């Protein structure tokens with residue numbers, strides 16, 4: 320069987336861990352499988368590289384940032400190939416470019432357009448383990464791009480889809496997908512399986528255990544995904560189309576601190592106001608998440624909405640520039656908030672799920688600033704300082720620890 324195995328940054332953080340990873344790969348190879356390995360940069364390498372760049376130029380171009388950040392993964396693949404060589408397992412390391420990963424031109428946030436698999440198949444035919452740099456690819460011009468933070472998961476799933484792998488294993492530093500981030504909620508427990516839809520919501524709402532685009536792609540191409548630990552031999556979590564119906568109303572919780580709220584106060588209460596605001600933000604490529612509009616009073620209304628923290632400065636500058644055209648009296652920004660969400664397909668057929676969440680927050684004395692719901696999730700915007708306590712309180716309400 321062809322298997323894609325991805326190992327995250329903490330799994331390859333030092334020599335001993337790389338040797339352990341090489342052991343897992345060698346065992347899979349000896350079992351008679353064809354293997355494509357995808358690696359992330361070691362430990363905090365990507366953060367360290369970003370810090371290095373900031374010492375030189377805080378506004379470095381995205382192209383040069385990608386040139387720099389892609390080096391982290393290159394170190395990992397070379398070291399891992401050496402570790403396999405030492406074990407007597409034939410292996411070859413490839414950059415994203417050498418592996419045929421072609422991307423769009425959006426530096427820092429590119430998407431995989433196509434994978435030219437000729438080289439990979441040639442190496443597999445020679446019975447080598449193929450070790451590919453995650454997170455990176457190249458444009459048709461040969462410029463290096465990266466896929467966005469956490470993007471190695473997406474590299475792995477894209478390769479698994481293209482190569483029609485029987486399984487895509489995402490090895491990380493926890494034993495699978497939990498009901499909540501186990502570092503925040505110690506009582507969280509591992510899920511044996513979860514649907515693509517629920518995993519996609521969790522990943523999009525801040526559970527960084529999987530890059531959300533990797534889940535989207537796995538769903539689209541039906542890639543069987545397994546999330547498991549490279550440190551223990553425990554079975555992980557399978558992400559798939561359908562799972563056995565569980566009794567719990569929700570499958571998990573997620574927290575997102577990369578959020579800020581902008582409130583526009585004293586807008587005219589007339590048609591076209593929201594259109595002007597959000598058209599302008601869309602033109603700047605700023606994604607808006609939760610939107611709340613107050614009831615109009617004396618021909619005036621307020622609109623507040625959330626954007627990623629990394630976007631709020633651009634958003635505020637743009638809004639202020641068009642203050643007269645949009646017609647607001649004042650603008651207020653809050654950057655000390657977090658979004659906490661519950662996710663579960665079971666919500667569709669079960670009433671009272673949102674109220675259980677609100678009850679948990681009330682009991683924990685946590686005030687809610689904004690609420691947003693969809694078929695399979697409820698999100699609340701709260702003060703960031705309360706977020707971890709809120710996560711624990713909500714978890715207790717639904718899972719009774």
Ligand code: ADP
Pocket residue numbers: 326327328329330359469490491492493495496497498499500501502521525526527528529571572
């Ligand atoms: P890697 O470097 O292997 O890609 P990440 O740090 O990107 O690892 O993702 C793993 C981390 O995701 C875990 O250490 C954990 O703190 C966090 N996490 C957040 N939500 C969850 C969840 N629901 N289940 C498991 N881990 C989660």
Ligand code: ASP
Pocket residue numbers: 327328359360365366391453454467468469470471472
């Ligand atoms: N090294 C990259 C990052 O830290 C990609 C990844 O780990 O998936 O974001």
Ligand code: MG
Pocket residue numbers: 327469472527528529530
């Ligand atoms: Mg990751």
